Amino acid sequence: MKTKKIVIIGSGFSSLSASCYLAKHGFDVTVLEKNKTTGGRARQLKKDGFVFDIGPTFYWMPDVFERFFKDFNTHSSNFYSLNKLHPAYQIYFGKKDSISIADNFEDIKQTFENIEKGSGAKLQKFINKAHRNYNIAIKDLVYKPGEHVFEIINHKTFLKLYEFVLTIKHQVSGYVKSKQLQKILEFPVLFLGAKPSNTPSFYNFMNYADFKLGTWHPKGGMYEVVKAMTTLAQSLGVKIITDSEVENIEIKNKSVTGVTTNSSYFPCDILLSGADYHHTETLLPKALRQYSESYWDKKTFAPSALLFYVGFNKKLQNVSHHTLFFDTDFEAHAKTIYDTKEWAEKPLFYASFPSITDATTAPEGKEAGIFLIPIAPDVEDTPEIREHYFNQLMDRIETITGESVKKHILFKESYCVNNFKEDYHSYKGNAYGLANTLTQTHVLRPKLKSKKVNNLYFCGQLTVPGPGVPPSLISGKIVSDLILKYH
Numbered sequence: 001m002k003t004k005k006i007v008i009i010g011s012g013f014s015s016l017s018a019s020c021y022l023a024k025h026g027f028d029v030t031v032l033e034k035n036k037t038t039g040g041r042a043r044q045l046k047k048d049g050f051v052f053d054i055g056p057t058f059y060w061m062p063d064v065f066e067r068f069f070k071d072f073n074t075h076s077s078n079f080y081s082l083n084k085l086h087p088a089y090q091i092y093f094g095k096k097d098s099i100s101i102a103d104n105f106e107d108i109k110q111t112f113e114n115i116e117k118g119s120g121a122k123l124q125k126f127i128n129k130a131h132r133n134y135n136i137a138i139k140d141l142v143y144k145p146g147e148h149v150f151e152i153i154n155h156k157t158f159l160k161l162y163e164f165v166l167t168i169k170h171q172v173s174g175y176v177k178s179k180q181l182q183k184i185l186e187f188p189v190l191f192l193g194a195k196p197s198n199t200p201s202f203y204n205f206m207n208y209a210d211f212k213l214g215t216w217h218p219k220g221g222m223y224e225v226v227k228a229m230t231t232l233a234q235s236l237g238v239k240i241i242t243d244s245e246v247e248n249i250e251i252k253n254k255s256v257t258g259v260t261t262n263s264s265y266f267p268c269d270i271l272l273s274g275a276d277y278h279h280t281e282t283l284l285p286k287a288l289r290q291y292s293e294s295y296w297d298k299k300t301f302a303p304s305a306l307l308f309y310v311g312f313n314k315k316l317q318n319v320s321h322h323t324l325f326f327d328t329d330f331e332a333h334a335k336t337i338y339d340t341k342e343w344a345e346k347p348l349f350y351a352s353f354p355s356i357t358d359a360t361t362a363p364e365g366k367e368a369g370i371f372l373i374p375i376a377p378d379v380e381d382t383p384e385i386r387e388h389y390f391n392q393l394m395d396r397i398e399t400i401t402g403e404s405v406k407k408h409i410l411f412k413e414s415y416c417v418n419n420f421k422e423d424y425h426s427y428k429g430n431a432y433g434l435a436n437t438l439t440q441t442h443v444l445r446p447k448l449k450s451k452k453v454n455n456l457y458f459c460g461q462l463t464v465p466g467p468g469v470p471p472s473l474i475s476g477k478i479v480s481d482l483i484l485k486y487h
C-alpha cells in the first residue's frame with residue numbers, strides 16, 4: 001500500500017507532537033514552518049550570553065510530558081534535565097509583602113495556616129477534590145477528541161455537573177477568607193485564559209498540578225523541550241522545513257491536494273494545521289471555511305501579552321525564579337482584558353528570572369529577566385506604549401522589592417500584539433489561544449476535523465483541549481488518533 005503523505009502547517013508543540021505520532025504510525029510526514037526555527041510561541045531569544053524563552057516558562061504537569069515521551073519508548077531525561085523549583089514561585093502583594101509557595105504540599109499547608117487559622121485543613125479538602133478532578137480530566141477527558149458530547153458523559157462527570165456550573169472564584173471563596181490566599185488559589189486557572197469568575201470550578205485540577213505536582217524547570221529553559229521534540233520527530237523520519245510559509249491550500253472536490261509555500265508546492269493526502277485556526281481557514285475558499293468572522297469575533301480569546309526580555313548586570317536579591325506581582329486590583333485589570341479591551345492603568349504582571357536557578361541562562365554575576373503583562377488581544381501596540389509600561393514595571397519592582405534595578409539594565413527587547421500577528425498569524429495577536437470557559441470547552445471548541453474539507457485537520461491551542469504546553473502535546477496526540485481513525 002502507498003504510504004500516505006501528511007503535511008503539517010507549523011511547528012509549535014501541538015504540530016511537533018502530532019508529527020511524532022503520525023510518523024510512528026507509518027505516515028510520510030512533512031512539517032512546514034514559516035519562522036526560522038521550530039517551537040512556535042515557544043521559541044528562544046539569545047543575546048550577549050543571555051538566553052530567554054520567548055513564550056512559556058512554567059513547566060507544569062510533568063506527567064503529561066512523560067506520557068508523551070513514553071509513547072516513543074523514551075523519557076524526558078534522555079533529552080533534558082529537570083529541576084523542581086523551590087520556591088515554586090513567589091507572589092508579591094505589596095511593598096516587601098510576599099508569600100512564597102514551597103515545593104511540597106505540607107509546607108504550603110503551613111503557609112496557609114500561618115495566614116489564616118484553619119485554612120491548612122480546608123486546603124487539604126480543596127486539593128483532595130482537585131486531585132479527583134485531575135484524575136478525571138487529565139488522565140481521561142482531555143484525551144477525547146470532542147467529536148461528540150457523549151465522550152465526556154459518564155457517571156463520574158455526571159456527579160460533577162455542578163462543578164461545571166459553579167465558578168472557581170465562587171468555590172475558592174468558600175474555602176478561604178484571606179484575599180491573598182484566594183488570589184493564590186485563583187492564579188493557576190489564569191493559564192486557561194479566562195477570569196476565575198468565568199472558569200468552571202471543575203478546572204480546580206490546575207491547583208492540584210500547582211501544589212502537588214510542582215513547578216519544574218528544564219535546564220536551559222523551555223526551548224530544550226522544543227529541541228527534544230524536534231530531535232525525536234526527525235529521528236522518526238519527519239522532514240521539518242523552516243522558513244517555509246504556507247500561502248495557499250489547493251483543493252479539489254472538497255479535498256486538499258497540496259499546499260504552496262513561498263518557494264515550493266507540496267502535494268499531500270492529508271493536511272493538518274497547527275497554525276492558528278482562524279489563519280488556516282483564511283487560506284481556504286470562503287465556502288469551505290467552517291467558522292465566520294463573526295464567530296471568531298464573539299469568542300472569548302485568552303489574553304495577548306506585552307513582554308520584555310532584559311539583561312541585568314547584577315544578580316537580583318529579593319525575587320525568585322518565578323515572581324508574580326499581584327500588588328494591584330486584578331478585577332480592574334481583568335475588566336480591561338475581557339470587557340473594555342483597553343490597556344489597564346496599573347496591570348498585574350509576572351516576572352521570570354531563570355538565571356536564579358539556571359546558570360546557563362545568563363553570564364556569571366548577571367541576571368536574565370522576562371516580564372509579562374497580560375493584555376486584551378488587539379489593543380493598540382506602539383513603541384511609546386511599550387516604553388510607558390516598561391518604565392512602570394521597573395518603578396514598581398524597585399518600590400515593591402526595595403532593590404534598584406533600572407540602573408543595572410544592560411539591554412531590553414520587547415514583544416507584543418504586532419509581533420504575535422506577524423510571527424504566528426495570531427488572531428488579534430492572542431498569546432494563549434482560545435480561553436477555556438464553560439461555553440468553549442470540549443465539543444464547543446473549534447473542531448479537530450474539518451466539517452467541510454474531507455482530509456483537513458487542526459490541532460493546537462485554539463482547538464481541543466485548550467491553551468498551554470501540556471494541552472498542546474495532548475492536542476497533537478488526539479488529532480493523530482482521529483487521523484488514524486478516518487484514514
Ligand SMILES: Cc1cc2nc3c(=O)[nH]c(=O)nc-3n(C[C@H](O)[C@H](O)[C@H](O)COP(=O)(O)OP(=O)(O)OC[C@H]3O[C@@H](n4cnc5c(N)ncnc54)[C@H](O)[C@@H]3O)c2cc1C
Nearest residue numbers: 010012013014034040041056057058246275460461468469
Ligand atoms: C508569552 C507566552 C507565555 C506562555 N506561558 C506558558 C507557560 O508558562 N506554560 C504553559 O504551559 N504554556 C504557556 N503558554 C502557552 C503555550 O506556549 C502555547 O499554548 C503553546 O505553545 C501553543 O502551541 P501550538 O502548537 O498550539 O501553537 P504555536 O506555538 O502558535 O505554533 C503554531 C506555529 O504555526 C506557524 N505558522 C503559522 N502560520 C503559518 C503558515 N501559514 N505557514 C507555516 N507555518 C505557520 C507559526 O509560526 C507557529 O510556529 C504561553 C504562551 C505565550 C505566548
